[in-house]
Amino acid sequence: MNEKIVIVPCSGIGKTYGTVSREAAYEVIEELRPESAQLVPLSMLVLGEENARAAVAASPAITIDGCKLACATKMVQESGGTIAQDFAVLDVFRRNRKLKPQGIAELNEGGQQLAHALAEEVAAVVDKLNGKVETGDEKLRSSAPCF
């Protein structure tokens, strides 16, 4: 497999979940799956920047949205990309209710743990997508959950 899986997090700066989405994306591309995942910034997709559009066109994308407006998911779709899995931080929080994320500029312990839990889920999807892409036995469907 040549192209890395694209991760597109929310770029929101006004809410904790936006920070959680970014922190999770960073953890995936820097620590968990640096060789098989890459981050594409939302702002470049908004601008229609050529390299960013090419990246989402060439590889399935995992989007991570911080709120119901789902900017990351919508922008990948607008840019002609294929969404392999769209994560919403709120859903991950519902699966990890004991964690209480707070903070925007800097996440508290609960926020960091939530980001880590999300990153693990994203990394699992990256692995699954790599397996699918390598064997070619199942075509990816737009917005279709992998699990």
Place this chain on the structure above:
Amino acid sequence: MPNLPQKKVGIVACSGEEMAEGTVTRLAALKVLEELRPNETVTICLPLFLAGGEGDRAFARFYPTIAVDGCALRCAARATEQYSGKPAASVVVTDIVAERGIGPVAGLRRLNEAGQQAVAETAATVADLVDTLLDKKWSRREGRFLESEPVMQEEAVAKSAASCACGSGIPVQTVQVNGQQVTLIALPPLLAQFKQMGKRPSPETAAELLAQVKIYNDVPDAMESQYQEVLAQEYALFCAEGVAA
């Protein structure tokens, strides 16, 4: 005047997640929004210009806006101008870093010392711009300053609890004028305010409504009668249903 958001300055950060300077834009914008000028500023997520509605796209017309970009690509400034309105001012972190002799900025998730300094310098620059912009008279109808001097751009920069607008946007309503869809900024609160004031649907009320609508929207002189007719219909409907479409 309708009960619309007071005059504030909009901050749009590029938030570029792929570079440390993008992190600087986020943290600098937050510092302005939460600490330095919390009562005078509001923000919106850049992607909402495309992913959101007409109210979101009206942001930079409604508020004089400062674009805060991490690099020379200037995604925030260019996309804001393309989809919403021309930013009143624009700052670029790499320019500030170079001008102030700040060392190499690094650390996507945890900024190094130079990055922290860049946050402080960028935030201070933006706060100064906020003060300057608030002193000028802004036309929400035209989306520009009324003074004759040109809007500040990079030259101005060389001299020198976050209010998040996500999901709220500017109140707008789309109506049909001569078979064309027209989005009118501020119409929903105007209708509500007129009803609250006890104004009955009438040609006089429609004329008053048109005068208010013209404060926030560009109504061609030749089309005023058509606009007034549409506003009369919308207000009658609003009074009958009590709900702005």
